[in-house]
Amino acid sequence: MKTKQLLILVTFVALFAGCATVTPNELISARSAYRLASEGPAEQLAPAELHKAHEALVLAEQSFLKEPDSQKTKDLAYVAQRKSEQAGTLGAMAADKARKDKANVDFQKKQTEIVKQGKQDLSDSEKRTADALAALAALAAVKEEERGLVVTLSGGVLFQSAKATLLSSAEVKLDQVANALLAVSARNLIVEGHTDSRGSESYNQGLSQRRADVVRDYLVKKGYPADRIQSRGKGEGSPIANNASPEGRANNRRVEIIIER
Amino acid sequence: MKHVSKNGIMVFAVAVVATAIVAGCANAPLRTEASTSGIRAAEEAGAAKVPQASLHLQLAKEELELAKALAAKGKKDEAASMLLRAEADAELAVVLSHGDAEKSEAMAAVERVRQLRKDNQ
Numbered sequence: 001m002k003t004k005q006l007l008i009l010v011t012f013v014a015l016f017a018g019c020a021t022v023t024p025n026e027l028i029s030a031r032s033a034y035r036l037a038s039e040g041p042a043e044q045l046a047p048a049e050l051h052k053a054h055e056a057l058v059l060a061e062q063s064f065l066k067e068p069d070s071q072k073t074k075d076l077a078y079v080a081q082r083k084s085e086q087a088g089t090l091g092a093m094a095a096d097k098a099r100k101d102k103a104n105v106d107f108q109k110k111q112t113e114i115v116k117q118g119k120q121d122l123s124d125s126e127k128r129t130a131d132a133l134a135a136l137a138a139l140a141a142v143k144e145e146e147r148g149l150v151v152t153l154s155g156g157v158l159f160q161s162a163k164a165t166l167l168s169s170a171e172v173k174l175d176q177v178a179n180a181l182l183a184v185s186a187r188n189l190i191v192e193g194h195t196d197s198r199g200s201e202s203y204n205q206g207l208s209q210r211r212a213d214v215v216r217d218y219l220v221k222k223g224y225p226a227d228r229i230q231s232r233g234k235g236e237g238s239p240i241a242n243n244a245s246p247e248g249r250a251n252n253r254r255v256e257i258i259i260e261r
Numbered sequence: 262m263k264h265v266s267k268n269g270i271m272v273f274a275v276a277v278v279a280t281a282i283v284a285g286c287a288n289a290p291l292r293t294e295a296s297t298s299g300i301r302a303a304e305e306a307g308a309a310k311v312p313q314a315s316l317h318l319q320l321a322k323e324e325l326e327l328a329k330a331l332a333a334k335g336k337k338d339e340a341a342s343m344l345l346r347a348e349a350d351a352e353l354a355v356v357l358s359h360g361d362a363e364k365s366e367a368m369a370a371v372e373r374v375r376q377l378r379k380d381n382q
Contacts, residue, residue, distance in 0.1 A: 075342040082317075082349035086356050093360045096367040103370035110377050 021068040026077035030057055033084035042091025045098070049087035056080035128183040135180035139173065148190075148260040151177065152240075155194070155211070155253030162199075164210035166218065174215065177257070178222035189229040190258040191216045196249035197236045209233025215255050291332040296325045296344050299351025306358035314357035321350035 034057050042050045060076035067073055133149065136142050141152040158170040166174070181189065193208030193215075212231035220226045241248035300321050308314035324347035331340035 071339060072342050075346055079345050079349040082346075082353045086349075086353045089353070089356045089360045093356070093363045096360075096363045100363070100367040100370040103367070103374045106374045107370070107377060110374065110381070114377075114381050 024074045024077060026074045027060055027064055030060055030077040030081035033081045037084045037088035040088055040091050041095040042087045045094035046087050046090035049090045053083040053087045056083045132180045132183040139176050148258045151257040153255045156250055158255060159211055164214050166214060174218050178219050182223055185225055188260040191231045192256045193233045194238055194252060194254050195236050196252040197243040201235060205233055205235035208235050211255060291340055296347040299348050303351050303354035306355050308354040308358045311358050311361045314354045317350045317354040321347045
């Protein structure tokens with residue numbers, strides 16, 4: 001509406017003064033600056049400043065009608081131009097502030113969403129872990145230790161004596177273990193091979209490493225992430241029973257899968 | 262002593278008052294407070310560090326000096342008009358000083374959201 005009124009005034013000025021006199025550059029610039037400001041965000045976001053610019057431009061136009069070539073007209077037009085630029089800048093600033101406020105709200109929302117999703121993921125993960133542990137406990141001996149959760153598989157169930165080749169019956173068991181472990185595939189695993197004390201220490205070390213490798217490779221083949229699973233041969237150095245009896249030696253021949261925390 | 266009429270005294274008094282008013286207006290000091298405080302505000306807002314604001318701050322200073330020079334030459338109207346330019350430039354310098362910071366903050370806030378979204382895709 002104001003722009004319309006101003007256009008009428010400008011037309012009026014042009015009709016009566018335009019033919020006889022040259023419009024000062026200051027006034028041309030002021031009109032242009034006001035138009036630019038009024039077409040931008042200032043109309044919505046800095047209306048008071050735009051109104052001041054409008055009033056300043058009206059004063060300049062009126063002065064131009066009375067004294068087209070005067071310094072006063074040029075000065076008033078100059079002021080109108082600056083006030084228009086000021087209104088335009090304030091409009092842009094208000095738009096920037098609105099953009100900033102919206103971005104901050106979006107940031108908060110996204111953060112809340114992430115935290116919520118994180119909690120949900122944690123809850124899901126905890127449930128998956130509990131289910132996996134229950135499944136593992138049904139398949140093998142499971143023990144909570146400082147190094148993590150230790151799943152112990154008897155060597156006699158997995159391998160032929162003195163060999164590192166999986167028994168066919170062992171594959172069924174390992175499939176079940178792998179399925180349970182896949183539910184916690186974000187955890188790091190260590191597969192440790194252990195032997196009894198019969199045979200030389202170096203032989204036992206090599207055998208335990210080969211057995212650990214075989215189990216590791218099998219779990220990887222079943223889908224466990226290779227970069228999350230290591231194998232270690234521990235030889236006869238970490239017995240869990242007395243090697244003097246056949247029963248004790250059978251217990252010492254084992255593969256442990258450690259699920260790290 | 263020559264007798265002075267009552268009317269004569271009145272005419273003389275009016276003439277003295279009128280002369281005093283005219284002389285007073287002619288010698289009224291230039292009111293530069295608005296310009297100088299505007300310039301100070303722009304400086305405090307950090308206009309010197311923002312290129313566009315710095316330009317208008319400089320213009321305001323020059324216009325203020327010009328207004329003083331015009332006033333010294335007795336060109337009071339022109340001086341007052343020039344002061345309006347100085348005030349307008351100083352005010353614009355203040356606004357432009359803050360505008361730059363607001364724009365930077367808005368850009369930083371938008372970038373922060375974009376990065377957060379990217380990191381949590």
